Amino acid sequence: xxxxxxxxxxxTPLASTSSTSDIVFMFLFFFMVxxxxxxxxxxxIVKLPEATEVAKLERKDLASYINIGTPTRHLQxxxxxxxxxxxxxxxxxVDDIRDFIASERESKSEADRAFxxxxxxxxxxxxxxxxxxVKQELRRCSALKIMYAARKAEK
Amino acid sequence: xxxxxxxxxNSSSTADIAFLLLCYFLMTTTMNQDxxxxxxxxxxxxxxxxxxxxxxxxxxxxxxxxxxxxRLFAGNEAMDVSQLKDKIKEFLxxxxxxxxxxxxxxxxxxxxxxxxxxxxxxxxxNDRGTSYQAYIAxxxxxxxxxxxxxxxxxxxNYGKPYASLTEEQQKIVREAVPQKISEAEPKDVSKK
Numbered sequence: 001x002x003x004x005x006x007x008x009x010x011x012t013p014l015a016s017t018s019s020t021s022d023i024v025f026m027f028l029f030f031f032m033v034x035x036x037x038x039x040x041x042x043x044x045i046v047k048l049p050e051a052t053e054v055a056k057l058e059r060k061d062l063a064s065y066i067n068i069g070t071p072t073r074h075l076q077x078x079x080x081x082x083x084x085x086x087x088x089x090x091x092x093x094v095d096d097i098r099d100f101i102a103s104e105r106e107s108k109s110e111a112d113r114a115f116x117x118x119x120x121x122x123x124x125x126x127x128x129x130x131x132x133x134v135k136q137e138l139r140r141c142s143a144l145k146i147m148y149a150a151r152k153a154e155k
Numbered sequence: 156x157x158x159x160x161x162x163x164x165n166s167s168s169t170a171d172i173a174f175l176l177l178c179y180f181l182m183t184t185t186m187n188q189d190x191x192x193x194x195x196x197x198x199x200x201x202x203x204x205x206x207x208x209x210x211x212x213x214x215x216x217x218x219x220x221x222x223x224x225x226r227l228f229a230g231n232e233a234m235d236v237s238q239l240k241d242k243i244k245e246f247l248x249x250x251x252x253x254x255x256x257x258x259x260x261x262x263x264x265x266x267x268x269x270x271x272x273x274x275x276x277x278x279x280x281n282d283r284g285t286s287y288q289a290y291i292a293x294x295x296x297x298x299x300x301x302x303x304x305x306x307x308x309x310x311x312n313y314g315k316p317y318a319s320l321t322e323e324q325q326k327i328v329r330e331a332v333p334q335k336i337s338e339a340e341p342k343d344v345s346k347k
Contacts, residue, residue: 017167025171031180049288051295053302057189119189122287128221129283131290135338139199149191150291 025131044069044086046150049124051150062116063147064104066097068122068130083126101141121149192294196338215257215274217246221293223284236292243300247332267312267327276335277342297336305332 046069057063067086071079082102084091087100105113119136122131219239220228227234229242249256257275264270277297281290302317309317309328317328 017170021166021170021173024170025176027179028173028177031177031184035180035184049291051192051291053192053295053298054190055193057193060189063189064250088157103235117193119191121229124286124291126287127283128281128285128287128290131287132281132283135196136199139196142198143258144196144198147189147191147193148291148294150295152249 011060042067042086043072043075043089043091044084044123045072046121046123047125048121048149048151050153050155054150054152057117057147059112059115059117061120062108062112064101064116065119065121066100067121068126068132068134070125083123084131085130092132094121094137097134097137098141101143105143115145116143117145117147118143119147119149192291192298194294194336194338212258212274214255216276216278217243218278218280219278219293219297220287221282223282225286225289227289227293236289236296239293239296240300240303243277243297244304246277247273247300247304249273249275262330264327264330266323267331270331272331274331276337278337294336297332301332301334305329306313308332 030093038096044067046067068083069086070076070081071084071091079091085093092100101118105116108116120131120134135146138144217230218228219230222228227236230246232242234242248257249259252259257273259271259273261269262272264272266310279293279297279303305328305340308331309315309320309324313320313324317325320328
């Protein structure tokens with residue numbers, strides 16, 4: 001009998017499972033960090049147009065979103081099917097953009113304010129009229145950095 | 156009594172709990188990248204300021220119009236979106252020094268030297284009734300044309316496509332091939 005085999009009838013030990021929870025927690029934290037829970041409820045249907053030359057938005061935290069599109073189906077009885085502007089959580093008009101931009105600017109740090117980007121997320125079937133109004137209002141508020149949100153098309 | 160150990164808490168279910176949370180986040184996560192066409196709007200002229208007619212030579216401007224039926228006109232020619240890119244490329248590069256196409260001004264670019272930079276400006280006009288989809292399609296073609304010219308330039312000078320240049324080189328290329336797209340003041344065309 002060798003030194004290392006003392007109890008002959010000892011069965012193979014079970015693989016320790018105590019580290020599984022650690023591994024899973026690591027996964028969990030990864031997803032918690034990368035996930036971005038939708039802050040606002042979408043009240044308009046936005047199907048972004050396709051484009052091939054899209055560039056990524058570098059600083060997501062400096063972006064403000066303006067959604068333009070027709071109201072979702074359960075809101076159509078109330079608001080109709082015309083294109084509407086959604087800022088944060090409610091339907092707004094073009095005149096409210098000024099306040100929206102001001103408050104968004106306020107929430108960013110001083111150094112980053114110049115890099116604030118307004119992402120215009122408009123539905124592909126929207127008319128340019130409403131988009132032009134939004135653009136003009138943004139110019140008036142001197143929020144000049146904008147992005148037309150688009151999906152990357154398969155080449 | 157005194158040496159009785161406190162029983163260890165059974166921790167085998169932590170993994171299950173963590174798995175549940177993991178599944179929740181896996182389901183709700185959206186790893187979509189925000190992407191789009193970035194633009195810089197021109198600043199609004201002050202109201203008391205007179206609208207100066209910018210003295211831009213006629214040959215330096217190409218007007219791209221999209222009407223309410225999403226028809227495209229570039230330089231007073233009706234065309235399809237697929238033709239626009241080549242038209243813009245020809246306009247901006249002006250390979251044969253055509254007097255009707257934009258002039259080139261030799262500009263000293265830091266770190267590169269003198270280069271004849273095209274003075275061409277693309278003026279994009281749209282109607283209120285234009286669909287956003289058509290507008291983005293046209294914008295996309297314009298960007299594609301400029302990106303291809305930039306690529307040609309960087310291949311000719313650095314032997315690499317634009318995307319794999321260093322940041323400083325990209326800056327030089329951007330200066331040599333500027334992206335001058337003017338989104339004109341809205342004009343109400345539908346009034347008539």
